[in-house]
Amino acid sequence: MADVTPLDLQEADAQAALAGWLASETGATDVAVGGVEPLGGGAIHLHWRLDATFTGGAFEGDHELVVRAAGDATLAESLDLVREFAVARAAADAGATVPEPLWCCEDDSVLGRPFAVSRFAPGVAAAHLLVRNEELGGSRPALLASIGEELARLQTVPLETPPLAFLPKPEPSPALAYVAEFRAALDAHPRPRPALEWGLRWLERNARPTAQLVLVHGDYRNGNFMVDDDGLRGVLDWEFARWGDPLEDVGWLTARCWRANRFDRPVGGLGPREDFERGYREAGGIGDLDPAAVHYWEVMAHVRWAIIAIHQGERHTSGRQPSLELALTGRIPDEVEIEILTMIDEAERGEFGG
């Protein structure tokens, strides 16, 4: 990705190339593209919203679309845009609420880089706004229940979905595969981290077996829920998807590190566990929400976040991406480690659900 040419979809040439490609994809005789506006949000990819008028073909009429193009930087641990599109498509096919993935283009001759097109979904996805503004997202119990329902639905994506054959299956189990992955990450880091080692040893000795592998979103939390005043409008950011344990996303969702200081509201600082769990169970969620097992996956979530934060700090210190935000993120693992030690202590005393 080092030599990609800059892309600005507000330029006429790029719009003409996109319009021509949309016409050939849909069998339209003409596609008019206008009203292109950049969208913020993604740290890796570029996003634009636009209006497209299709003449003829399967998409005849006016449509509001979002174009997502591969950014200049990539994260080694995340899926590329084409694979992410395949995951979002599979989740949508399983009934999950996702901004409808429409087409994906791997041909660099169109926009100079791969891109994906989805239907525009109105709403905002911002963790802090959602935690602070209780009006946002409609009724809180209903929002929490739909977060549970969505998770149950995405877990119905069949393991043998051919377009998802690229997603690895963790060996010997999701829990132990994570432990090995995180230890390897720590070994690549110059400074030893005894508290994370303590957490990993506990996770290894108390590893939970996984009865059935399911599709894991991988970043299922408050900041990736697009909401409007009526409720959940879409689950975003499928680039960390993998096969794993049904409780992986639950533990990530309810981990203390995503509560925006509302430690009294376990589900992402939004509300109590009960509403979420009701939605998950009523929609047929296959995971057993045993409090000790959820607690285990919350410890895993904290270790994972600490590892990610260490990586972000290294993006600054290596000189690749000098950034105050990344530098400060690199100091966060200390407080995450305190939480890990606290949670292990709680587990040993049989205290769960905090």
Added chain:
Amino acid sequence: MAEQHGALDGLDGVELLRIASETLMEQVGPAVPGDRRYELLMANNAIGIASRELEAGEGPGRAALARLEALYGESPTDDDWRGRLSELTARFAADIRSGAFDEGPRRDAALAHVREATLDAVRVGNPRYLQRRGIE
């Protein structure tokens, strides 16, 4: 470091960072547009961390070294204490991984060290977190 001229006049690094932070927040802050406020707060946070780190000095590191030396029955040394701390910390991390502290009499001392070293880091990085969580 603390023996330099300015420091003797009460103008040590901690004091300079304190007045820098105050100036940034009280005088520059009101002129910063809303969409740059996040950067302002991050810069101020960074100043706070640097100041607490300066104030803590060698204390946490030397205390960590003393705990590790006691854990491993090594005699205290003053030569290259930082190098010695890195060495023992690496050994400690590897021992945790291999299960040396899973059980037995050294487990409590090992856990106490992990906890104390982590607390010292958070006291510098984000002491408010410890208050919010009721830890301190």
